[in-house]
Amino acid sequence: MFVPILLxxxxxxxxxxxxxNAISHGHYHHQQFHNHQPTTxxxxxxxxxxxxxxxxxxxxxxxxAALSMNGFLFCGGSLIxxxxxxxxxxxxxxxxxxxxxAGSFNVDLGRHKVNNDPxxxxxxxxxxxxxxxxxxxxxxxxxALLKLGTQxxxxxxxxxxxxxxxxxxxxxxxxxxLWVTGFGTTSSGGTxxxxxxxxxxxxxxxxxxxRNSVYGNDYYPDTMLCAGSTGLDACQGDSGGPLVLxxxxxxxxxxxxxxxxxxxxxxxxPGVYAEVxxxxxxxxxxxx
Numbered sequence: 001m002f003v004p005i006l007l008x009x010x011x012x013x014x015x016x017x018x019x020x021n022a023i024s025h026g027h028y029h030h031q032q033f034h035n036h037q038p039t040t041x042x043x044x045x046x047x048x049x050x051x052x053x054x055x056x057x058x059x060x061x062x063x064x065a066a067l068s069m070n071g072f073l074f075c076g077g078s079l080i081x082x083x084x085x086x087x088x089x090x091x092x093x094x095x096x097x098x099x100x101x102a103g104s105f106n107v108d109l110g111r112h113k114v115n116n117d118p119x120x121x122x123x124x125x126x127x128x129x130x131x132x133x134x135x136x137x138x139x140x141x142x143x144a145l146l147k148l149g150t151q152x153x154x155x156x157x158x159x160x161x162x163x164x165x166x167x168x169x170x171x172x173x174x175x176x177x178l179w180v181t182g183f184g185t186t187s188s189g190g191t192x193x194x195x196x197x198x199x200x201x202x203x204x205x206x207x208x209x210x211r212n213s214v215y216g217n218d219y220y221p222d223t224m225l226c227a228g229s230t231g232l233d234a235c236q237g238d239s240g241g242p243l244v245l246x247x248x249x250x251x252x253x254x255x256x257x258x259x260x261x262x263x264x265x266x267x268x269x270p271g272v273y274a275e276v277x278x279x280x281x282x283x284x285x286x287x288x
Contacts, residue, residue, distance in 0.1 A: 062157065063078045065107050076184075080254075087147075094131055095136070114195070115117075135247065179245075180201065201229060204270040228269075
């Protein structure tokens with residue numbers, strides 16, 4: 001059984017859930033503000049949080065975004081762009097913002113500390129684009145785009161965009177290690193960290209995640225990808241955050257958006273991500 005990666009992990013600090021257990025590593029919105037209970041393959045809490053990671057240097061992950069509501073962080077995201085007119089957007093998971101209105105939450109950029117971080121650029125959201133084929137039950141097409149009300153100041157070393165794949169449906173190289181970052185819990189149902197966390201984890205082939213002993217028919221290889229191993233994973237509150245690959249030239253490319261999984265770093269169950277390269281046309285179309 002699993003629940004969408006809505007980082008359930010931090011119901012009190014972050015927001016909705018993710019499929020791990022199948023928990024949405026993403027985002028159980030704090031009950032005080034939201035009642036988004038994702039209808040997922042099985043209504044079991046999914047919690048995405050960084051498990052097995054370490055405190056991150058914000059200058060290493062300048063694209064990291066945090067979705068916040070009344071001071072509570074409920075999901076992650078990534079700064080991408082610019083588009084043809086120079087505007088930047090934030091990529092996140094559909095389950096994080098489904099049913100929300102643009103003025104109901106903010107996007108924090110440059111955040112390193114959960115509380116009292118003087119370097120945060122907090123931006124309102126002007127428009128939310130949730131993928132038109134997003135399925136709340138299966139978490140297919142779990143991707144969304146946020147247009148910011150005010151453009152970020154990217155002259156700061158801790159704020160800047162991440163690259164996207166250049167080719168549609170491009171996969172990470174077999175055997176690659178990828179990085180995931182976020183403010184989610186550090187164990188399933190555990191506590192939230194004080195600082196941004198990062199963890200390196202192995203890419204897992206579609207053929208493995210589609211096995212009946214893993215996710216079986218709940219895994220859609222055309223639109224999802226897997227990464228992680230025992231003790232290394234995203235968790236509750238990490239939903240919507242970026243899964244990136246360090247390239248040989250020192251740049252990073254985002255291949256995944258934290259979506260769901262069973263547990264957090266549970267043996268035999270890698271984390272599941274929306275496959276960014278499958279949505280390149282959709283992203284470009286909605287960056288207006």
